[in-house]
Amino acid sequence: MNSETNGIVEGNLQKAPFFSGGARELVRAPHRFFLQLTQEYGDIVQYRATPEPAYLLNHPDFVKHVLVSNGRNYTKETHLNKYMLQSLTGQGLLTSENPLWRKQRRLIQPFFHRSYLANFADLMVEATNETLARFDTYAAQNEPFDIANEMMTLTLNIVSRALFGYDTTQQSHRIGEAVNTMIEIAKPKRRRFQEMLQVLDEIVFGFIQKRRQQPHGEQRDLLDMLMQVRYEDSGEAMGDQQIRDEVMSLLIAGHETTANTLGWLWYLLAQHPEVVAQIEAELDLVLNGRFPTITDFPQLVYSNKVIKESMRLYPSAWSISRHTVADDDIGGYHIPAGAIVALSPYTLHRHPAFWPEPEKFDPERFTPEQEATQHRYAYIPFGAGARKCIGDQFALMESIIILPMVLQKFRLNLVPDHPIEEHALVTLRAKHGIMMTATRK
Numbered sequence: 001m002n003s004e005t006n007g008i009v010e011g012n013l014q015k016a017p018f019f020s021g022g023a024r025e026l027v028r029a030p031h032r033f034f035l036q037l038t039q040e041y042g043d044i045v046q047y048r049a050t051p052e053p054a055y056l057l058n059h060p061d062f063v064k065h066v067l068v069s070n071g072r073n074y075t076k077e078t079h080l081n082k083y084m085l086q087s088l089t090g091q092g093l094l095t096s097e098n099p100l101w102r103k104q105r106r107l108i109q110p111f112f113h114r115s116y117l118a119n120f121a122d123l124m125v126e127a128t129n130e131t132l133a134r135f136d137t138y139a140a141q142n143e144p145f146d147i148a149n150e151m152m153t154l155t156l157n158i159v160s161r162a163l164f165g166y167d168t169t170q171q172s173h174r175i176g177e178a179v180n181t182m183i184e185i186a187k188p189k190r191r192r193f194q195e196m197l198q199v200l201d202e203i204v205f206g207f208i209q210k211r212r213q214q215p216h217g218e219q220r221d222l223l224d225m226l227m228q229v230r231y232e233d234s235g236e237a238m239g240d241q242q243i244r245d246e247v248m249s250l251l252i253a254g255h256e257t258t259a260n261t262l263g264w265l266w267y268l269l270a271q272h273p274e275v276v277a278q279i280e281a282e283l284d285l286v287l288n289g290r291f292p293t294i295t296d297f298p299q300l301v302y303s304n305k306v307i308k309e310s311m312r313l314y315p316s317a318w319s320i321s322r323h324t325v326a327d328d329d330i331g332g333y334h335i336p337a338g339a340i341v342a343l344s345p346y347t348l349h350r351h352p353a354f355w356p357e358p359e360k361f362d363p364e365r366f367t368p369e370q371e372a373t374q375h376r377y378a379y380i381p382f383g384a385g386a387r388k389c390i391g392d393q394f395a396l397m398e399s400i401i402i403l404p405m406v407l408q409k410f411r412l413n414l415v416p417d418h419p420i421e422e423h424a425l426v427t428l429r430a431k432h433g434i435m436m437t438a439t440r441k
């Protein structure tokens, strides 16, 4: 690697160190490349990714600056957003900007509040039971299976039922195929991508049309919610295209992120039988063989710590990037207008000043005492500030239902010699899946 010496620009602001090579590493394993950059250059470094200057920021104070204190200076107008995500989610929550974003977020936020989410606990349990029935077959036949893939199916079932209720049962296979193919292709100009987008659009607009003809009356699912809410100022309902964009945002943002989180959780647990034993003891004590319900969640203290620590090491949204509107000063460094700034939960969660022995899997980092001393922005699996994940409680609820339900019934083991390779696409996946065997308890 080579760097330029820091020059002084604009008064006493410094120029960030510049790493001028690396395009190949950036494509091959961008998360590891980022980690290497932070280890060699520190908390701020300029690198070459796109025509505009790009900066990797790796300090919690910088995270706070970009996502919270000076959040208005940072938009989502990045290559990933404009080129890839917006072709799927249009002007939905995930990719829209103000003033539309604020208006939509205000309208949708209440439905992701913990009290409302309680409505989804039953469907989460039910979908998990369907997955467990498949695990039973694998166990009976001693057949290895890809648990990462199983988690994809499960979280897609959950989010699509939360969105459309049980209307999806017949469509779930097609929805799954379309969503997964598009995420894998990640190139909106490809024909197959466009075909899958059309399949999904037909399904979503079909649901909207059917619901208009036969409304539910009460609110049974998120689609009812999107169709029944009214804008405060105008009293108007959301248009079909906007409903479609919000549905797509929730499908895309809510499915793969959660599936990867769970996949990595199983991977870590398979390597830490002592942690599994401690979870099992907690489950026996709190649940005594029952399914978990929302009143149990606060009691599953150790399980919650394990989930948090797993998202520290494997944050599914491994990179969060923004476009700089006007020149800025971050920690004494000059950031020009029109730049890209990248924040990486993957590297931030491994910052040795905030996470001693960063590669070690240690759920005890998340005791209440430890959490009280942590820098608030050193741990951002769900982002931070106004654009923080709307589905964080939804995802945590899925995890705290699925983890106990699986461990109450099965022992999981990694298939020896199967390669586990971190693959940082839009989310952090396991490139060759995570192959496991299950035995019934």
Ligand code: HEM
Pocket: 093, 094, 095, 105, 159, 249, 250, 253, 254, 255, 257, 258, 261, 315, 316, 317, 320, 321, 380, 381, 382, 383, 384, 386, 387, 388, 389, 390, 391, 392, 394, 395
């Ligand atoms: C463990 C699972 C999840 C992870 C790690 C995750 C992570 C994130 C992160 C980091 C952001 C902020 C991105 C940014 O600032 O650029 C975000 C935004 C978002 N997430 Fe999640 N997410 C998860 C689950 C979910 C679920 C289950 C849903 C919905 C059902 C969801 C819906 C969204 C939406 C709509 C946004 C955009 C919010 C806005 O800009 O207003 N996510 N997510």
